[in-house]
Amino acid sequence: MGTPHTKKKKIKRKWQVFQGRNKFYCNGRIMMAKQTGVFYLTMVLILVTSGLFFAFDCPFLASNLTPAIPAIGGVLFIFVMGMLLRASFSDPGVLPRATPEEAADIERQIDTTNGPSGPGYRPPPRTREVLINGQTVKLKYCFTCKIFRPPRASHCSLCDNCVERFDHHCPWVGNCVGRRNYRFFYLFILSLSFLTIFIFAFVITHVILSKSISIFLDGCTVLEVVVCFFSVWSIVGLSGFHTYLISSNQTTNEDIKGSWSSKRGKGNYNPYSYGNFITNFCAVLDFHLNCNKMYIILILAIGRGLCGIRQKFKIGGSLNVAFFIYYYYVDRLQNFNLTGLGST
Numbered sequence: 001m002g003t004p005h006t007k008k009k010k011i012k013r014k015w016q017v018f019q020g021r022n023k024f025y026c027n028g029r030i031m032m033a034k035q036t037g038v039f040y041l042t043m044v045l046i047l048v049t050s051g052l053f054f055a056f057d058c059p060f061l062a063s064n065l066t067p068a069i070p071a072i073g074g075v076l077f078i079f080v081m082g083m084l085l086r087a088s089f090s091d092p093g094v095l096p097r098a099t100p101e102e103a104a105d106i107e108r109q110i111d112t113t114n115g116p117s118g119p120g121y122r123p124p125p126r127t128r129e130v131l132i133n134g135q136t137v138k139l140k141y142c143f144t145c146k147i148f149r150p151p152r153a154s155h156c157s158l159c160d161n162c163v164e165r166f167d168h169h170c171p172w173v174g175n176c177v178g179r180r181n182y183r184f185f186y187l188f189i190l191s192l193s194f195l196t197i198f199i200f201a202f203v204i205t206h207v208i209l210s211k212s213i214s215i216f217l218d219g220c221t222v223l224e225v226v227v228c229f230f231s232v233w234s235i236v237g238l239s240g241f242h243t244y245l246i247s248s249n250q251t252t253n254e255d256i257k258g259s260w261s262s263k264r265g266k267g268n269y270n271p272y273s274y275g276n277f278i279t280n281f282c283a284v285l286d287f288h289l290n291c292n293k294m295y296i297i298l299i300l301a302i303g304r305g306l307c308g309i310r311q312k313f314k315i316g317g318s319l320n321v322a323f324f325i326y327y328y329y330v331d332r333l334q335n336f337n338l339t340g341l342g343s344t
């Protein structure tokens with residue numbers, strides 16, 4: 001027991017005692033993998049290609065075709081960069097390692113279920129089985145994190161921690177892709193596909209339309225065309241692949257391992273799939289959660305607006321009905337906060 005004179009211990013944040021190999025910046029707000037070299041290459045490729053397009057092609061296209069081209073290109077570019085940074089800097093869903101007490105408790109549980117181990121005794125593999133939608137799913141024990149991994153979690157060897165709904169470790173975004181940043185990753189590759197096709201198409205248009213082109217402009221155009229031509233196939237292909245994965249509610253990790261392949265047996269199916277494309281899409285991209293967030297913001301904005309009107313125009317009676325409806329919804333919001341937002 002501490003005495004009243006005991007000095008208060010400075011609270012340490014979870015990221016400060018984090019045992020994985022991740023790097024943290026801005027007081028833990030930014031979280032990335034240890035190796036980030038390829039991430040800077042991604043940034044340079046996008047910035048250089050888009051920069052050349054905006055500097056050398058857009059003035060010509062805006063004056064000869066329409067100013068909508070640089071405007072659309074600009075919006076796409078900002079969206080791509082925003083999604084890239086969100087995917088790269090966000091926590092992918094790292095599961096905290098067990099404390100020594102928790103680890104000892106799990107060890108005790110394993111010993112009691114497996115019985116005493118004698119000399120020459122080979123312990124059985126550490127797995128637990130759970131039933132998800134009628135499908136038996138094995139939970140493997142992680143010897144590094146000292147936990148039974150939740151369903152769909154996997155240990156990333158590069159970041160050295162278990163990640164919830166692990167998809168893959170992406171060196172291009174310099175982070176793991178998992179439960180919490182998958183939607184940003186998907187929106188990044190999808191918007192980048194559009195941006196690459198957009199730049200490629202309009203650089204070709206510029207070349208066709210301009211009769212006299214300088215040698216310097218020629219060099220820039222060749223560079224843009226080469227970067228776009230070689231990247232467009234891989235980026236569009238990757239977007240298509242992830243669209244397929246989302247539509248069937250699978251992760252890259254499960255697809256590579258063939259976890260739900262019918263080759264593993266007749267009764268093998270994906271227990272996480274909702275059986276329809278749209279529901280899977282909404283579930284994987286957390287659409288429901290984001291809709292709830294938007295709903296809360298909208299309702300609060302309406303409330304503030306009503307208060308402002310009442311104060312400015314001193315209207316009491318006629319706004320009371322509106323206030324009644326508003327508070328009824330605010331009451332419902334309390335439940336949303338607990339069940340919807342609290343679960344992630």
Ligand SMILES: [Zn+2]
Nearest residue numbers: 142145155162
């Ligand atoms: Zn682990």
Ligand SMILES: [Zn+2]
Nearest residue numbers: 156159169176
């Ligand atoms: Zn990783």
